[in-house]
Amino acid sequence: MKGYFWGIGSVILTTLAQLCLKAGVTILPEFKLNHQWMDVNWLLENLPAFGLIFIGLIGYVLSMVCWLFALKFLALSKAYPLISLSYVLVYLFAVTLPWFNESATLIKFVGVVFILLGIWIISRPEVTRK
Template sequence: MIYVLALISIILGAIAQYLLKVGMNAIPLDSGKGIAFILKEAVTNIPLLGGLTCYGLSMIFWLYVLSQMELSKAYPMVSLGYVFAMLLGYFLLDESLNVYKIAGIILIISGVVFITKG
């Protein structure tokens, strides 16, 4: 069960990254309107706020995971967030996925499996 909660936390973190990316892409940072405009846009940006909310929820789950699991097993699992973020980018943002990225995904997953079994 604790591994499921860790995965929920990690997936929420990756979703947060996706939402932050979408939210920031919607804010015209080079508009020359100044920091007040950017801040106003940021606090009314639904994807950005959703990303921050996902981060908050992720942290709540993660704190519980840390209280129940060895740090040396829990923390390496965070690297799965790279995998989930890459897949979200590929499927939802039309980002590239090549043989090197796929090899990296395989290495990350293999490393997490070895560490959590050890």
């Protein structure tokens, strides 16, 4: 049970990290890898975007800590499918939150159903035969 707690924590943090990174780079104006990064005014003007990106990166670090604990307590065959829930959650948030402006389509929905079906199949208790 402890492993599932850490696994779900990793899923939630990964989902939040992905959403923060997407929101941050979306509001960041077009940039190039040049002197622009040395312009303090440009950096300050875009502080909210960099803040979201930073929060996303911190979310990934915390997610990895949770993931390490999940791996300590869960079999890899149980833990790894669990992390796929983050794909489902990111999709659901992306199509429901208006600022992401993502479209929900039948093919995407079918993909989510396949992910959930795969998680269900792998997470079922193993039947031992005598």
